[in-house]
Amino acid sequence: MNFKAQQLAYEQTGSFSRLVLDYVAAAPELKDFYSYPPDPDGIKSAIAARKKYAVNRKVLVDQLNEQYNNAPVSEKLQRNIDALLLENTFTVTTAHQPNIFTGHLYFIYKILHAIKLADELAATMPENNFVPVYYMGSEDADLEELGEVTINEKKYEWKTDQEGAVGRMLIDKEFIKIVDAIGGQLSINQFGGEIIELVKDAYSLGKTIEQATFDFVNELFKDFGLVILLPDCATLKNEFRDVAKRELTEHFSHLAVKETIAAFPEKYKVQAAGRDINLFYLKENIRERIEAVKYGFAVANTAIHFTKEELLNEINTNPERISPNVILRPVFQEMILPNIAFIGGGGELAYWLELKKVFEATKVPFPVLILRNSFLLINKKTSLRITGLSFAAEDFFASETELINRVVKRDADVKLNFNEEKLVFIRLYKQLRSDASVVDTTLEKHVWALQSLALQKIEQLEKKMLKAARKKFDAQLRQIQKVKNHLYPGGNLQERVENVLPYYSLYGRNFLKMLYDFSNTLEQQFCILTENPDEKTSA
Numbered sequence: 001m002n003f004k005a006q007q008l009a010y011e012q013t014g015s016f017s018r019l020v021l022d023y024v025a026a027a028p029e030l031k032d033f034y035s036y037p038p039d040p041d042g043i044k045s046a047i048a049a050r051k052k053y054a055v056n057r058k059v060l061v062d063q064l065n066e067q068y069n070n071a072p073v074s075e076k077l078q079r080n081i082d083a084l085l086l087e088n089t090f091t092v093t094t095a096h097q098p099n100i101f102t103g104h105l106y107f108i109y110k111i112l113h114a115i116k117l118a119d120e121l122a123a124t125m126p127e128n129n130f131v132p133v134y135y136m137g138s139e140d141a142d143l144e145e146l147g148e149v150t151i152n153e154k155k156y157e158w159k160t161d162q163e164g165a166v167g168r169m170l171i172d173k174e175f176i177k178i179v180d181a182i183g184g185q186l187s188i189n190q191f192g193g194e195i196i197e198l199v200k201d202a203y204s205l206g207k208t209i210e211q212a213t214f215d216f217v218n219e220l221f222k223d224f225g226l227v228i229l230l231p232d233c234a235t236l237k238n239e240f241r242d243v244a245k246r247e248l249t250e251h252f253s254h255l256a257v258k259e260t261i262a263a264f265p266e267k268y269k270v271q272a273a274g275r276d277i278n279l280f281y282l283k284e285n286i287r288e289r290i291e292a293v294k295y296g297f298a299v300a301n302t303a304i305h306f307t308k309e310e311l312l313n314e315i316n317t318n319p320e321r322i323s324p325n326v327i328l329r330p331v332f333q334e335m336i337l338p339n340i341a342f343i344g345g346g347g348e349l350a351y352w353l354e355l356k357k358v359f360e361a362t363k364v365p366f367p368v369l370i371l372r373n374s375f376l377l378i379n380k381k382t383s384l385r386i387t388g389l390s391f392a393a394e395d396f397f398a399s400e401t402e403l404i405n406r407v408v409k410r411d412a413d414v415k416l417n418f419n420e421e422k423l424v425f426i427r428l429y430k431q432l433r434s435d436a437s438v439v440d441t442t443l444e445k446h447v448w449a450l451q452s453l454a455l456q457k458i459e460q461l462e463k464k465m466l467k468a469a470r471k472k473f474d475a476q477l478r479q480i481q482k483v484k485n486h487l488y489p490g491g492n493l494q495e496r497v498e499n500v501l502p503y504y505s506l507y508g509r510n511f512l513k514m515l516y517d518f519s520n521t522l523e524q525q526f527c528i529l530t531e532n533p534d535e536k537t538s539a
Contacts, residue, residue, distance in 0.1 A: 001507050002532040005518045006393065007525040010374075013397050015493050019268045020346040023353070024371055024524045029265045033353040035366040038341075038522055042368045043121065046340040047128065049365040050090060055338045056239055057085050063235045064227065071218055076225035080131040084227075084338070089129040091227075092118040094343040094372065095333065097140040098167050098213035100158060100175075101149050101182075101199065105495040105503075106345060106372065108515065111217070113343050113373040115224045116519040133227045134217060135333050138167020138210040139280070139323045141287040146209075151182055152502050153489065164285040165323070167210035167232060171203055179203055182501065189505035199501070220512060231336065232282075237319035240332045243362055244279060244315050244322045248290070248297065248308075253278045253327050256357035264354070271350035272326045280323040287323060330355055334364050341368040373519050374526050376494055377503070380533040382486045385479050393528050400484050407476045425454055 010016045010024055023030055026037060035049070036042035064081050073081075083089045094110040102108060111134050118130040140146060146166045147158035156178045162169040179199055186192040202216035214228050231237070246252055257274045264270065279290045281299040289300040296307040306314065315322055324332045330352060333339070344352065349369050359366045378386070378393055386393055390410075395403065429451035436443035489497045503511050518527060 001510050001514060003514055003518070003529045004532065006528040006530070007520075007523070008394060008528065010371075010524070010526050012394060013374075013493075013526050015397070017269070017346055017350070019350055019353075020371060022268075023349060023369070030353065033260070033264070033356055034369055035356065036368045038368050038370045038524065040124070040522070043340060043522075044125075046365065046368045047090060047125075050338055050340055051087075053363075053365050055336065057087075057338065059235060059239065060336060061085050063233065064229065067214070067228070067230055068218075071215065072222060074222045074225070077222050077227065080129075080225045080227055083129045084131060086129060088127065089131060089338060090340045091131050091133045091337045092121070092341045092343065093133040093135055093333065093337060093339045093367075095135040095137055095329075095348075097137040097142075097146050098209050099146045099149070100178075100209070101203075102213075102217065102500055103146070103149060105377075105498050105500055106374070108220075108500045108512070109375060109495060109519075110343055110345070110372045111221060111226060112224075112512070112516050112519050113370070113521075115221070115226055116516055117341065117343070117370070117521040118225075120521045131227055132225065133229055133337060133339070134221075135229050135231060135337070136167070136210065136213060137329065138213070138230065138232050139165045139282060139287060140167070141165055143169075149178075149499050150489075150497055151185060151499055154185065156181065162285065165232070165282060165287045167208060167213075168285075169209050171205055171207050171209065171212060173205070175203065176205055186501060186505040189502075191508040192505035194508065195501055195504040224512075224516070229337070231332065232320065232323075234318070234320040236336050237322060237332075239336050240322070240324070241315050241319050243328070243331060243335070244319075244324075245312055247277060247279055247328065248311060248315075251276050251292075252361050253331075253358045256361050257327060257354055260354050260357050269350070271347060271354060274325070274327040278325045278327040280325060281321060282323040283321050289325075326351060327355065327358065331358060331362055331364055334359070334367060335362075339367050341370055343370045343372050345372050370522065371524055374493070374495060375515065375518070376487060376526070376528045378487065378528065378530040380531045382483055383530050383533050385483050387533075389476060389479055389483075393530060396483055396487050400480055403480050403484075404473065404477050407480070408473055422455060422458060425451065425458070429454070 011021050019030075036045045061081060061084050064084070068081070084091075092114045094114045096103075096107050096110060099107065111132075114132040114134070118132040121128070121130040141164060143158070143160070143162075143166050147160070149156050158178060159174055160169065160172055179196075182199070183192075183196040186196060198216065198219050202219065203212045210230060210232065214230060217226070217228055254274050254276050261270055261273060275289065277290050277292060280287050281290050281304065286299070286302060288302055290311075291298050291300055293305070296305065297311050298305040330342075342352065349371060352369055356366055376393070386396070389407065391403070429447055432450075433444050433447040436447050487494055507514070514529075518529060520527065
């Protein structure tokens with residue numbers, strides 16, 4: 001397996017929001033909404049702030065050891081877990097829901113980014129230890145999003161009657177049918193049997209989605225030293241009790257976010273406005289909003305209700321039943337981890353930028369925010385097509401129409417533009433305006449209108465000739481469409497649609513190592529990875 005890397009500015013892709021591009025560019029209008037820049041100095045400042053905030057390291061490590069009690073643990077992973085007891089150990093964290101089979105490719109990219117950054121910081125700041133962490137958001141109840149996956153352009157959707165937090169759902173016979181179908185699809189590849197065995201071992205009948213995801217991700221990344229944290233437990237939720245109680249009595253997070261949104265530059269879209277109470281009630285097969293009512297609190301869409309005293313006592317006795325939403329989940333995460341950097345996608349960074357005042361209200365340190373790595377993977381067949389069209393990989397950020405027009409204008413054996421003729425017309429009408437204004441100055445405006453109409457007619461002719469000429473380039477158009485479909489399935493970036501399983505089935509574990517090797521840390525650039533067309537696919 002031999003890939004070459006090409007780094008580009010995110011802006012060149014046309015696939016990222018203005019907010020993300022401005023954050024990466026350190027735009028001054030965003031600087032009030034985060035604490036430290038994503039650079040070495042920012043990391044050092046975050047470490048200094050973290051040293052002043054006590055994390056219950058023993059509770060964290062005890063919980064991790066319990067989680068890994070029956071799981072395979074590499075030497076590097078165990079060293080990382082043990083190191084979390086030390087005051088000079090800090091984490092680099094990414095978070096994601098337990099999408100089935102890890103969901104989209106960017107799930108893998110986020111984790112490898114955290115691992116690579118932790119390794120680099122350990123090498124450049126040897127006085128500290130740095131541990132990569134995947135924080136699993138298993139309390140998410142959006143099965144429609146988490147329960148589907150696309151494998152080689154075929155979409156699989158898990159149909160189940162289970163409700164509540166997806167992480168607590170059980171793998172049933174319908175789920176196993178998906179595993180079998182994917183196995184049949186990938187088994188023809190060199191490493192297809194290997195990856196399907198890993199999937200079957202992890203996603204076995206009766207296991208929770210949370211545990212299955214833990215087992216699968218641990219199998220993929222344990223040798224990299226990745227620590228997987230399952231925060232949906234009483235032990236860790238107990239650390240969050242005081243914040244939850246304050247949220248119920250003061251609605252403080254809503255007020256903090258409201259203040260931030262009022263100050264947020266109007267040109268950016270608000271990602272998550274939150275609610276009056278940013279907590280859910282989590283029990284058995286429900287995860288529903290907690291709402292304030294006259295007599296105390298109610299759980300939306302259920303018959304469950306509490307007086308104020310009853311709910312506060314519920315938090316004391318059953319802290320695992322309180323689930324922070326998108327506004328308070330980051331605070332919970334940062335309370336239980338000695339974290340200094342958070343790696344997230346554009347949407348995640350957008351809502352984190354709304355949370356600085358929430359963190360200030362809880363006196364929890366705000367981490368360095370880092371845009372996750374993005375890759376565009378070009379296999380050798382697609383690479384040959386791009387070369388055959390005399391294009392470069394980055395040209396395919398343009399639309400299909402623009403690309404075929406470029407081919408036609410470049411390769412057609414007839415003239416398809418009249419730029420020179422347009423210049424002649426412009427000079428002619430300039431002279432006509434001069435002559436007409438001598439007779440009557442009001443005629444000058446009329447000549448301007450005639451010029452505009454004449455140029456418009458010429459441009460219409462150009463478009464008709466281009467359209468007619470395109471019919472002779474059907475073969476090139478089909479090649480462009482094949483490349484676009486591979487790189488931008490459904491008009492989306494590849495990483496937002498495709499899954500890791502087909503790539504593992506082709507390249508084996510070395511695929512993960514290759515991505516690690518090419519992962520950026522603080523460089524914040526988009527990476528195109530192109531397979532050498534002359535290289536045979538192997539591990």
